[in-house]
Amino acid sequence: MFKTVQVVVLLNLANCFSQCIATPPKSGPKWSIYDLLDELGLKSFSGLLETTGFMYTLSANASGPFTVYAPTDDAFNNLPPSVMKKLQNDDNWRLLHDLTSYHLTKGNLSFLKWSNNMITSTLLDGTSIRLNIYNNNSGEPSIMSVSGATLIKADQQATNGVVQVIDRVLYSIPDDTISNYIQENSRLRKLAMLMQIAGYQDSLDKQNITLFAPSDAVFEEMGANFTNLLTNASTIKGVYVSGAKLVEEDVSLKNGVLHIINKLL
Structure with missing residues (x-):
């Protein structure tokens, strides 16, 4: 039964993506990863590989295989100007090295082998x-995503691995849990207070969590009703999020992902 379900899932995935993101380059796998990135037009990421020296690792067929999650040039252009300024300064070598290596993993991981909430070391x-x-x-x-970035072109095979093209630079490397992030975020102080009253703090330290977090502005609009929430933990546990607009999405953290929303139902 398990094998049957697994086969069906793989077939559905293949059918869903075969006409869009999974179209391989016309050249086939005759290039190394580094050369393939150039063929795919990923100039900005290729430039990072040159600056940090990873071009030598990804050019050698004797090394690897590797899976590269490569942002498009548009993804780099959409970064805040302050971030772009740092990335364009070769003196920030450690930052550039860490950013680049965070987009690389060992092994040839096809998107057909992904599972939801799958964790892979960089x-x-x-x-x-x-x-x-x-x-x-x-x-x-x-939709398939990589720490919040959307996969837009999958399984671009090279002689020493595979390239997965994504629409966002993985610039914010997760270094905090959801629980700590809420405690330290100035827009989520009221939510942090409610979570503590309701006894949810320990739950926010578990793995594979997706949290839709109402901002403080949502609770401020509630007025006196917010005070009622503070004195009634059972009411807090009955509050669900639905139909809300994402104010900030795909905040990737150590134990899951958080979305800040503008509505509480």
Whole structure:
């Protein structure tokens, strides 16, 4: 039974993505990862590889295999100007090295082998990225993400690994848990207070959590009703989020992902 379900899932994934993100380059796997990045037009990421020396690792067929989660040039252009300024300064070598190695993992990991909330270690010591699969209303996979970045072109095979093209630079390397993030975020102080009253602090330290977090502005609009929440923990546990707008999405943390929303139902 398990094997049958597994085969069906893989077939659905293959069918869903075969006409869009999984189209291989015309050249096939005759290039190394570094050369393939150039063929795919990923100039900004290739430049990082040159600056940090990873180009030599990813050019050698004797090394690897590797899986590279490569942001598009548009992804780099969409970074805040202050971040771009840091990345364009070769004196920030440690930052550039850490950023680049955070986009690289060992092994050839096809998107067909992904599972939701899958964790895979990066070449940056002590860090990992989270792979997610989001299904549509029919239960079929429609979006695949890498620590919040959307996979837009999958399984670009090279002679020494595979390139997965993503739409966002994985710039914010997770170094905190959801619980600590809420405690330290100035926009989520009221939520932190409610979570403590309701006894949810320990739950926020567990693995594979997705939290939709109402901002303080949401609770301020509630006025006196917020005071009622503070004195009634059972009411807090009955509050659910639905139909809210994402104010900030895909905040990748050590034990899950957090979305800040503008509505509490």
